[in-house]
Amino acid sequence: MNKMFLKTTMLLSAATMASSVFAGIIPLSASAASKKVTIKLWADNSAYRSVVKDFEKNNPNINVQFQKVGSTDTIKYIQKDASTVGDVDMTTHDQLGTLVSQGLVLRTSPAYTRQVKKTQVKGAIAGATYKGKMYAYPYGVETQVLYYNKSKLSANDVKNWSTLTKKGKIAVNFGETGANYVWAPLFFTNGDVLFGKNGEQVKGTNFANQKGVDVLKWVQAQKNNAGVVQDNAGALQDLTSGKVDAFLSGPWSKADVQKALKNNYAVAKYPTIDISGKTKQLQAFLGVKIFIVNHSTKHPLQASKLASYLTSDKVQKKIFNQIGYIPSSKKIQKTASVKKDPLAKAVSVMSKTATPMPKITQINNFWTPMDAIFNDTWKGKITQTQMLSKLKTFQSQISKSTK
Incomplete structure (x- = not known):
């Protein structure tokens, strides 16, 4: 048995007895509960200090050392030397597949997993989850939205x-x-999938079909749409000047x-579009904000x-009110403070x-x-x-193995 397996087994067996893991209650043995330990936390905002x-x-035997670190940077540090990073680390869900594949993260307990499935939105x-097992602790969701000038639209x-x-x-x-x-x-809007329906199948992409061709035809048609302006880095400036009235x-x-x-x-929210002879809701990628428990922690419980x-x-409610991270909790999404915030609502x-966003490592071949x-x-x-032939070539390119 390797070290990671032993830690995971200890964590799962102890946590299975917990009835309220989601609230932060995990039963500790008498000896573990009496010993004060230090846990390092990496998160990207100082709001987590409070x-x-x-x-x-509420946990006098646990001392937490907080360090502010960007959530997108976590993976490079944990891959370099997991012993130097936090015991608990904030990261983004699209990195989870790589972290799990490299054995760098512990699974969540059965009790916590059950609670998350009851309380969090489906996307979170x-x-x-990766390959049918939960490894992360979701606390927020993120998508693109439509910003617009309400004096014009x-x-x-x-x-x-x-x-x-x-x-x-x-x-x-x-x-x-x-x-x-x-x-x-x-492509998702028009019914195609990327790396399968769960985003984990290497050869599961099906963009190379008539639906995919219709997507590219729709893009091509926007070239002749007077209301569409190719504008990347200058979008905000042009929104300020009135050259454009909206952007995503x-x-x-x-x-x-x-x-x-x-x-x-x-x-x-995004508008609907007319594609393949039907009106469909334009989709976006979903990002899930997560915490993970480092496999190298000496104190997994x-x-x-x-x-x-x-x-x-x-x-989740406190963090939303302080810094605006949109909660993944179904209950908190329904609160008045979330509903009255136009961005959070959208x-x-x-x-x-x-x-x-797919978590499979081949996503690195996609961009x-x-x-x-x-x-x-x-x-x-x-x-x-x-x-069609270009889309076939594309599918072949993204299904290659990664290092």
Whole structure:
């Protein structure tokens, strides 16, 4: 038996006896409970300092050392030397497949897993799970949304792409680097899947079909849409000047858009689009914010207790009110504070149809060829007769093994 397996077995056997793991209660043995231990926590915002203090008050035998570290940086540190990072680490769900495959993360307890399946939104559950087993502690969701100038466009105008682009102008990025993340969900909108329905099948992508061709035809048609402006880095500036009236981005753009539009700031879910002869809801990628327990922790029970507390309803609500991370808890998404926030409301709605970013390691093969497909289609380098063959080549490229 290797060290990781022994730790995982200890964690699962002890935690199975817990009836309220999600609230941060994991039964410890008498000797473990009486010994004060130190747990390191890595998270990306100082708001978690006060959360840690509350946790320590209720758990006097656990001392938490907080360190502010970007959630997207966690994986490179844990891969370099897992013993130097936090016992509990904030990261993004798309990195989970790599972390699990390399044996760098412990599984959650059966009790916590059951509780998450009851209390968190469907996408968050998927984001915390890999190959049918839960390894992460979800606390938030993130999607792109539609930001718009409400002096130029009404709430009804932005419900449909056709109406939006007839009455206003939207900045898009089809022709430059970065088109992949924003527009790949067009394929999901039209019924195709990336790495299978669960995002874990190496050869499960089916973009190379008529639905996929229709996606590229839709993109091609936007070149002649007067309401569509190819505009990447300059979108915010053009929103400020009035050159464009809307653009697609995520919660990270909220402050900048509010500054640009002031009293005319508005946000909504994505519009519907007309594709393959039907009107369909335009989808986005779903990002799930998670904590993981480092496989190298010397205190798996206490680390899991902290991780479960950090993702509890109480903490999700507090963090949303302080810094705006949209909660993954179904209960907290229904609270008045979330519902009255236009951005949180839009993300909550979008999260119900959004496709979680695949966690499979082959996702690293996806970005460059996906950009090429969109960029070349927009620039007219791919004709309609070439679209299917280009998509077949794309599927072959992304299914290759990774190092």
